[in-house]
Amino acid sequence: MSDFRAMFVGFPDFNVSENFFPNINLQEKLNWAEEFVQNVLIPRLPEAVAAHFPVELGTVLVMFACAGIFVGVVPLLPLFLVLAERKVAARFQNRTGPMRVGPWGTLQTLADGIKLIFKEDFIPPQGDKLLFLLAPYIIFACSFAVFAAIPFGQNILVSPFNIGIFYIMAISSVIVMGVIMAGWSSNSKWSLLGSLRSAAQIVSYEIPLGLSILTVVMLVESLNMQEIVASQSNGIFSWLIFRTPFTFIAFFIFYISSIAEVNRTPFDLPEAESEIVAGFHTEYSGMRFALFFIAEYANMFAVSAIAVTLFLGGWEGALPGYDFLGGLPGFVIKTLALVFLMMWLRWTLPRLRVDQLMNLCWKYFIPIAFFNILGTGIWGLIFPEDTLVSTIISCAIIYIGLIVAYTIAGRTLAQKPEPQPS
Amino acid sequence: MEFTLKNFIFYGFALMTVASALLVVTVRNIVHAAFSLMVTLFGVAGLYVFLQADFLAATQVIVYVGGILVLILFGVMMTSGRLEMRVHIERGQLLLGGIVSLALLTLLLTVIANTPAWKNLTDDGTELAPTTERIGELILNGPFLLPFEVVSVLLLVALIGAALISRKEVRE
Numbered sequence: 162m163s164d165f166r167a168m169f170v171g172f173p174d175f176n177v178s179e180n181f182f183p184n185i186n187l188q189e190k191l192n193w194a195e196e197f198v199q200n201v202l203i204p205r206l207p208e209a210v211a212a213h214f215p216v217e218l219g220t221v222l223v224m225f226a227c228a229g230i231f232v233g234v235v236p237l238l239p240l241f242l243v244l245a246e247r248k249v250a251a252r253f254q255n256r257t258g259p260m261r262v263g264p265w266g267t268l269q270t271l272a273d274g275i276k277l278i279f280k281e282d283f284i285p286p287q288g289d290k291l292l293f294l295l296a297p298y299i300i301f302a303c304s305f306a307v308f309a310a311i312p313f314g315q316n317i318l319v320s321p322f323n324i325g326i327f328y329i330m331a332i333s334s335v336i337v338m339g340v341i342m343a344g345w346s347s348n349s350k351w352s353l354l355g356s357l358r359s360a361a362q363i364v365s366y367e368i369p370l371g372l373s374i375l376t377v378v379m380l381v382e383s384l385n386m387q388e389i390v391a392s393q394s395n396g397i398f399s400w401l402i403f404r405t406p407f408t409f410i411a412f413f414i415f416y417i418s419s420i421a422e423v424n425r426t427p428f429d430l431p432e433a434e435s436e437i438v439a440g441f442h443t444e445y446s447g448m449r450f451a452l453f454f455i456a457e458y459a460n461m462f463a464v465s466a467i468a469v470t471l472f473l474g475g476w477e478g479a480l481p482g483y484d485f486l487g488g489l490p491g492f493v494i495k496t497l498a499l500v501f502l503m504m505w506l507r508w509t510l511p512r513l514r515v516d517q518l519m520n521l522c523w524k525y526f527i528p529i530a531f532f533n534i535l536g537t538g539i540w541g542l543i544f545p546e547d548t549l550v551s552t553i554i555s556c557a558i559i560y561i562g563l564i565v566a567y568t569i570a571g572r573t574l575a576q577k578p579e580p581q582p583s
Numbered sequence: 584m585e586f587t588l589k590n591f592i593f594y595g596f597a598l599m600t601v602a603s604a605l606l607v608v609t610v611r612n613i614v615h616a617a618f619s620l621m622v623t624l625f626g627v628a629g630l631y632v633f634l635q636a637d638f639l640a641a642t643q644v645i646v647y648v649g650g651i652l653v654l655i656l657f658g659v660m661m662t663s664g665r666l667e668m669r670v671h672i673e674r675g676q677l678l679l680g681g682i683v684s685l686a687l688l689t690l691l692l693t694v695i696a697n698t699p700a701w702k703n704l705t706d707d708g709t710e711l712a713p714t715t716e717r718i719g720e721l722i723l724n725g726p727f728l729l730p731f732e733v734v735s736v737l738l739l740v741a742l743i744g745a746a747l748i749s750r751k752e753v754r755e
Contacts, residue, residue, distance in 0.1 A: 334649025
């Protein structure tokens with residue numbers, strides 16, 4: 162398996178950052194790419210070439226090749242997810258969805274992709290050409306850089322960053338720069354409105370998102386994604402979502418805020434087609450539009466994968482000692498279940514108004530998230546170790562809380578009149 | 584200078600930082616300046632990684648790129664949403680800026696000249712540990728607890744002040 166890990170060496174793993182490998186003996190100075198060049202590549206070259214082979218250059222090339230494998234494989238995911246979305250939408254509307262291209266329309270996305278490549282790449286003549294060309298790349302690069310820290314399995318990850326989840330938050334906060342860049346450089350009112358809406362939304366929802374991540378970090382006492390997964394290794398009740406009642410709430414805040422972060426219905430105001438055409442990517446066409454599209458679906462998968470890693474056990478299974486819902490297949494199944502939930506919500510719920518959107522974030526999520534942090538701190542004082550007793554108490558509170566929420570709170574909220582926009 | 588991967592990437596980041604910082608002050612379009620500032624801040628984050636300050640690097644990106652820069656752009660776009668946003672520089676500003684940068688340059692050169700021989704942090708055998716834990720210990724359980732709390736109160740005051748200024752007066 163460790164050879165498999167070597168395959169996925171990412172760009173940041175150069176010599177200098179040994180501190181990104183906290184579990185590896187620092188004396189060994191392990192560098193996967195360099196080792197690969199020394200032990201695998203050079204012995205296979207003809208002797209005359211091997212004598213003069215520049216190891217440093219080879220290392221760089223191997224790193225780029227590995228990053229290339231990764232960047233080449235991950236876009237296949239959106240290819241599948243776009244089809245899934247259309248099929249799910251069709252089912253919700255009692256249709257069959259795309260059926261013509263390939264068996265049951267399975268090759269439809271491929272056909273669409275080819276169509277997009279051959280379409281005219283239109284650049285608005287009144288816009289800012291340089292920034293217009295640059296913006297899709299920023300969004301695309303940031304969406305894919307997030308994957309570098311997501312552990313898909315015990316040995317399948319690009320880089321075991323010591324600051325994993327913090328790195329993910331940092332990189333995904335850059336996406337909003339790309340959105341603003343796209344909206345502004347298009348020189349169109351729809352684009353500008355969409356990008357400003359998007360920026361306001363993403364910056365706002367980053368706060369409850371970060372605060373719910375903090376509850377997890379408080380319990381695990383690490384930012385490392387692998388350590389977060391490792392702390393959930395004792396079956397379904399050791400998953401962080403069931404560990405305390407507060408992380409249970411935090412999971413839902415995290416998930417809903419994630420939907421807002423990736424601009425999906427019911428939070429799709431930045432690209433509300435009935436109001437502002439397509440929002441920040443109105444003026445884009447052809448392959449540049451496809452980049453936004455791929456990035457959107459990659460983001461969906463990424464935030465679901467992060468939710469699974471933080472709250473639903475990551476690649477650890479649901480039963481201790483068994484591989485049920487564990488490993489790479491289990492991880493993908495859990496992630497796709499959350500992705501499906503996103504699609505389900507998209508085709509079920511209407512879009513929120515701007516004031517409702519901001520109310521939800523600032524008046525409900527952020528106070529609840531702060532309450533969660535306080536609660537998690539107190540829980541950590543009462544139960545310093547995760548024991549059977551603490552698990553039973555936690556699950557009981559969650560169970561009672563759900564019943565109370567369903568019977569009492571749900572009915573009172575349903576009778577409350579909807580506040581009017583000011 | 585020997586060519587190593589480390590040097591190559593370091594000079595790449597340094598070039599990126601310096602070149603984009605030059606663009607920030609020379610470009611006339613204020614939005615272009617803001618976007619080149621993004622590259623500068625990224626370059627600085629890269630340099631932090633080279634100084635083994637991984638936590639600081641991520642904080643740099645999250646605070647400056649994801650927060651402050653977005654605010655700057657927001658301000659610019661809310662006030663004048665057009666493509667032609669030129670910066671006008673007057674002669675007095677040029678003189679003042681020149682004086683400040685000269686003073687800063689002198690200061691930095693003095694610091695560089697007085698620094699004892701450059702050395703690699705790992706050379707004397709100290710083991711490099713991840714910084715996150717040490718930062719947490721120092722701030723929440725160590726000598727920097729009081730300053731940290733004072734700063735947080737300051738931020739709270741700023742938050743309340745902003746809410747007070749922007750709220751709508753409801754008159755009965």
